[in-house]
Structure formats: C-alpha cells, structure tokens
Amino acid sequence: MFLTTFSQGWKIFGNLSVILFTLAFLAWQVFYFSAIRWASSRSGMSDAASTGCLTQVLGVLLQALGLGVLLLVLLPVLLGLQSQVSWNSVEAYAMLALRAAVLAAVAMSLLSFLPVLGRWLAGSPGLEILLGGGILFRLLSHPYLKAKFGENLPASLYPGFWESLVYLALAFLIGRLVMLATFRFHAGSGKNPNAFLLRITGPTLDCLVGIAVLYLYTQYTAVVLAKG
Numbered sequence: 001m002f003l004t005t006f007s008q009g010w011k012i013f014g015n016l017s018v019i020l021f022t023l024a025f026l027a028w029q030v031f032y033f034s035a036i037r038w039a040s041s042r043s044g045m046s047d048a049a050s051t052g053c054l055t056q057v058l059g060v061l062l063q064a065l066g067l068g069v070l071l072l073v074l075l076p077v078l079l080g081l082q083s084q085v086s087w088n089s090v091e092a093y094a095m096l097a098l099r100a101a102v103l104a105a106v107a108m109s110l111l112s113f114l115p116v117l118g119r120w121l122a123g124s125p126g127l128e129i130l131l132g133g134g135i136l137f138r139l140l141s142h143p144y145l146k147a148k149f150g151e152n153l154p155a156s157l158y159p160g161f162w163e164s165l166v167y168l169a170l171a172f173l174i175g176r177l178v179m180l181a182t183f184r185f186h187a188g189s190g191k192n193p194n195a196f197l198l199r200i201t202g203p204t205l206d207c208l209v210g211i212a213v214l215y216l217y218t219q220y221t222a223v224v225l226a227k228g
Helices: 003-015 016-040 048-078 091-111 115-122 125-149 163-186 195-227
Strands: none
Touching: 003 016, 003 163, 003 195, 016 048, 016 195, 048 091, 048 125, 048 195, 091 115, 091 125, 115 125, 125 195, 163 195
8 A cells, every 4th residue: 555655646746736726835935934934034133043033933923824724625536536626516615724724833833852863854845744744634634534535434544654654755865865965065066055955945946845855745645535
C-alpha cells in the first residue's frame, strides 16, 4: 500500500485545480516570509525585536489558516472523489477547518519546544507544512468521509507511525538539497547574492517541497478509498 501511494500519488500533481491553488498558497508564503524578514531586519528602532517576535507568533497562525483553506478547498480532489474544486461540497466544513487550523498552530508551537524536532522545524518551513498539514488533513478528512460514507470506512485510512517518518525524512532531505542548491545558485552567479532575496527564495522552495510531500501523504488515503 505504501509503495502504491508513491507510484500512483504523482498523478495528483497533474490536476489543474491542485496546481492553481498551490501557486496561490506559495504566493501567500512569499508574502509571509517577506513580512517576517522585513520585520526582523528593521534597525534603529526600539521596537524592532518585539515587532519581529510578534510577526513570528502571528505568522504561525496565519500560515496554519492558509494551509487550512488550501486543504479544505482541495479536500475532495486530494481524496480522489472529485476531479475539480467545488466549494459547495466543502462549505459546511469551513468552521471545522478554522478550528483545525488553530489546533494545528497550537500543536506546531508546542512541537517547536522539543529539543531535536524543534530545531528541525525552525530550519525547515517544509517540515512545518508537512506536520501541520498532516494534522489538518486528518482533522478535516475523517469527518468529511464519515459524513459521506457513514461507518463503511476502511480501518486504516492514514499512514502509520513508521510510514509517517518516511514522509518526514523525505521532506527534510529534499528540502535541505533544495536550500543548498538555491544558495549555490546565487553564490555561483558571479554576483553578490541578495541576502533578502536568498532568505525568501530558499524557504519558499522548501515550502513547495513540504506541500508536494503532503500531497503524497494524502494520496495514501485516496488509494485506500479507491481499493475500498
């Protein structure tokens, strides 16, 4: 089942709705990272540190809300139940998505205090998206599927613990390679790399990696549903 997810899961990346909404989410991420870098780099002002800290705190919640909207709108498509986005099919779950986003933001904030995992999350926006998105996906998809299919749901809808670790490792390794490639590209261009642009490009591409692996994570459930 796990390997089937990888072999069949790539098909979701050819869906136009998935592409368009993912690009919109990435645009939101660019704005988010730009705001954080701008606030944290302000100099000569007494409230610079507090402004940057406040932006970081609010950013976790805003990022979770954006991810909640993305997963809510794409939920039927990611589950393989529809080929196109339809707001009517998910409108009733809007408040659930809001509550799930807040819970995911709180969970991510708590996880950031763990010694090892916290350091990984701090250096990898893609891991944050994968972890937060995984929490959101489970909180959103189970009520949605239960309302649609009743009690006739497979016993194991989601990846297990060890399988989830594979997704995390995949996102971390690819994200590190992308960040390194971005730095080398800027450094090898023959010009002094723009520090502000470098700090935006790398994290944004890392977010794209996190979203891609998150979509593969959701395809595990889609494959289970397809097999009945």
